[in-house]
Amino acid sequence: ADEGGSNNGDEPGDDDAGFNAHAFVAAKLEHVAADALERDLQTYERHLEAAVLKCVHDEVHEAFVHVSGELVSMEGTIARVQHPLADMEAKVGRMRGSIEAARGEAQTVLRQAARHEVARGFFAALLEASLVHND
Structure with missing residues (x-):
C-alpha cells in the first residue's frame, strides 16, 4: 500500500508536500x-x-x-x-x-x-x- 497515499490534493490532510495524513493512518490501521x-x-x-x-x-x-x-x-x-x-x-x-x-x-x-x-x-x-x- 502507498503509505503517503496517492492524492489529487483535494482530500483532507493534504499539505504542500503531497503527504496525506488520513491515507497514511488508514494504511497503518490495516497492520x-x-x-x-x-x-x-x-x-x-x-x-x-x-x-x-x-x-x-x-x-x-x-x-x-x-x-x-x-x-x-x-x-x-x-x-x-x-x-x-x-x-x-x-x-x-x-x-x-x-x-x-x-x-x-x-x-x-x-x-x-x-x-x-x-x-x-x-x-x-x-x-x-x-x-x-x-x-
Whole structure:
C-alpha cells in the first residue's frame, strides 16, 4: 500500500508536500492496532513539538547573540565618541575661562581708559581756562 497515499490534493490532510495524513493512518490501521498507532503518533507529536521549540530557542538564541554582539560593538563606538567629547568639553571649559578672564581684563582697561579720558578732559578744560584767563 502507498503509505503517503496517492492524492489529487483535494482530500483532507493534504499539505504542500503531497503527504496525506488520513491515507497514511488508514494504511497503518490495516497492520497496527489503533491504540499503538495513537501512542506512536502522540510520541511523534511530542517529538515534533520539542523540535519546533528547539528551533525557536536556537533562532532566538542566535538572534540574541547577534544583538548582543551589535550592542557590544555599539558600546565601543559610544566609548570612542565619548572620549573626544570629554576632551572637547574640557577644552571648551578652559576656553570659556580664558574668555571670561580676557573679558574681565578688557573691562578693567576700558574703565581705566574712561577714567583717563575724564581726567584728560578735565585737564584740557583746566588748560583752556588757564589760557583764557591769562590772556
